[in-house]
Amino acid sequence: xxxxxxxxxxxxxxxxxxxxxxxxxxxxxxxxxxxxxxxxxxxxxxxxxxxxxxxxxxxxxxxxxxxxxxxxxxxxxxxxxxxxxxxxxxxxxxxxxxxxxxxxxxxxxxxxxxxxxxxxxxxxxxxxxxxxxxxxxxxxxxxxxxxxxxxxxxxxxxxxxxxxxxxxxxxxxxxxxxxxxxxxxxxxxxxxxxxxxxxxxxxxxxxxxxxxxxxxxxxxxxxxxxxxxxxxxxxxxxxxxxxxxxxxxxxxxxxxxxxxxxxxxxxxxxxxxxxxxxxxxxxxxxxxxxxxxxxxxxxxxxxxxxxxxxxxxxxxxxxxxxxxxxxxxxxxxxxxxxxxxxxxxxxxxxxxxxxxxxxxxxxxxxxxxxxxxxxxxxxxxxxxxxxxxxxxxxxxxxxxxxxxxxxxxxxxxxx
Ligand code: DSN
Numbered sequence: 274x275x276x277x278x279x280x281x282x283x284x285x286x287x288x289x290x291x292x293x294x295x296x297x298x299x300x301x302x303x304x305x306x307x308x309x310x311x312x313x314x315x316x317x318x319x320x321x322x323x324x325x326x327x328x329x330x331x332x333x334x335x336x337x338x339x340x341x342x343x344x345x346x347x348x349x350x351x352x353x354x355x356x357x358x359x360x361x362x363x364x365x366x367x368x369x370x371x372x373x374x375x376x377x378x379x380x381x382x383x384x385x386x387x388x389x390x391x392x393x394x395x396x397x398x399x400x401x402x403x404x405x406x407x408x409x410x411x412x413x414x415x416x417x418x419x420x421x422x423x424x425x426x427x428x429x430x431x432x433x434x435x436x437x438x439x440x441x442x443x444x445x446x447x448x449x450x451x452x453x454x455x456x457x458x459x460x461x462x463x464x465x466x467x468x469x470x471x472x473x474x475x476x477x478x479x480x481x482x483x484x485x486x487x488x489x490x491x492x493x494x495x496x497x498x499x500x501x502x503x504x505x506x507x508x509x510x511x512x513x514x515x516x517x518x519x520x521x522x523x524x525x526x527x528x529x530x531x532x533x534x535x536x537x538x539x540x541x542x543x544x545x546x547x548x549x550x551x552x553x554x555x556x557x558x559x560x561x562x563x564x565x566x567x568x569x570x571x572x573x574x575x576x577x578x579x580x581x582x583x584x585x586x587x588x589x590x591x592x593x594x595x596x597x598x599x600x601x602x603x604x605x606x607x608x609x610x611x612x613x614x615x616x617x618x619x620x621x622x623x624x625x626x627x628x629x630x631x632x633x634x635x636x637x638x639x640x641x642x643x644x645x646x647x648x649x650x651x652x653x654x655x656x657x658x659x660x661x662x663x664x665x666x667x668x669x670x671x672x673x674x675x676x677x678x679x680x681x682x683x684x685x686x687x688x
Contacts, residue, residue, distance in 0.1 A: 274315070298686045301653060301677060303615040305587035305636025306447070306475060308504045309643065309686055310544060318506050318540035326532045330522060345539045352545035356481040356503075357489050359512035364541055365525050365533040366509030369474040369498035370399040372525075373443075374406070375511050376470050376494045379524035381440055383410050388439035388467070390425075391415040393619035393627070395449035395589075397472065414439065418621050423580030424451055431461040438465050444488065445472030445496075448618050448634050450564075450583035455488035462493075470494045476585055477510075478502030478638070481548055482557030485585055493517065499541045502560060502586055502638045503548055506540015556641060560586045563637035566647035570654035574662075579620055579632070587636040591620040596661060602629045607664035612677035613657060643684040652680065 280287035327342040328335040353362040366372035390396035394417045398405040401413030414437040419426040444458045462469040471488030477497040479485035488495050495512040499505045511521050568578050568588040579589040592599050601617030620632035656673050663669045
């Protein structure tokens with residue numbers, strides 16, 4: 274895309290779009306929730322469907338002229354069912370948070386009880402944080418990872434569930450590097466007769482490819498976002514058994530949203546088709562292999578990883594032992610200045626603040642999309658270590674900047 278037509282109308286925005294494309298091409302996107310969709314997905318998201326209102330669902334719309342919207346949404350749903358093996362799928366949520374909101378709206382009343390993972394242990398704002406509508410609407414209790422191992426403490430979770438008696442237990446996380454035993458969480462939910470919502474926003478692609486355990490068929494509700502490891506159009510998705518289909522559909526529309534973003538649903542459909550191809554499994558495996566390589570090499574450099582490693586697409590580094598005077602923000606900013614873009618993140622047992630926490634989170638989905646293998650990822654780990662060890666040294670950072678430029682040149686993004 275040249276953005277020529279944007280430029281003719283609005284040169285300031287054209288400049289920003291071109292600059293963003295260059296930024297993405299010239300830096301290493303290691304924010305664990307980000308990825309690079311294909312040009313086919315980009316084109317679908319930029320299509321004329323942005324003009325169309327299609328309130329309702331395929332075959333049952335509130336407006337005329339929805340025949341092509343119906344085709345697109347039906348294909349997105351069918352492909353999602355095939356990818357994840359769900360009985361019922363709603364592809365209309367505008368984001369992962371909206372997908373979670375639909376489940377809460379459908380199944381809970383204000384004041385009902387949510388049991389979820391604490392944010393600084395890897396949870397998400399939409400799982401009950403006081404700053405989010407969930408924390409303001411429902412009564413929330415939280416579980417944690419084991420402080421020694423960094424793994425979910427399933428026994429403690431079950432004990433808190435028995436004591437708190439929640440209406441819903443939320444699993445699925447934003448900064449948890451290990452595989453999740455959805456069956457154990459389901460067992461805890463069964464014991465207290467609670468629903469179980471598994472939010473697989475981060476791991477949608479890994480689950481679809483079979484390189485991470487799946488909660489589909491175990492949890493009552495599975496939500497996700499569609500642009501992270503699954504690499505499709507931007508937005509959210511809800512999956513459930515047929516028995517909850519009407520409740521979920523009504524909670525998405527008209528309960529929580531108006532018209533669906535049909536252009537994004539087209540992007541979801543295209544990305545799902547790509548993910549159904551055999552190459553996607555190899556991609557997802559590469560994401561996981563690269564995360565392991567990244568983690569192991571960082572450990573060789575003396576960094577300490579929450580849980581001691583990773584089973585998925587991300588590593589969570591706790592800087593407190595190896596770099597006690599370096600905050601996550603110091604590391605994030607120094608790394609961004611050399612073209613390695615990741616985020617400062619809280620760690621279990623956080624002793625600083627959410628804004629300037631003690632850890633960094635790094636994901637490998639974007640790098641694997643642009644062709645990085647384990648060796649190239651180990652090189653990136655070396656560069657991260659070099660910068661964090663000497664983040665005030667401008668000469669060191671200049672050298673790493675050149676090396677990042679070589680790596681991005683070797684692995685171009687969009688032609
Ligand atoms: N902001 C996303 C993340 O980085 O994990 C989740 O919504």
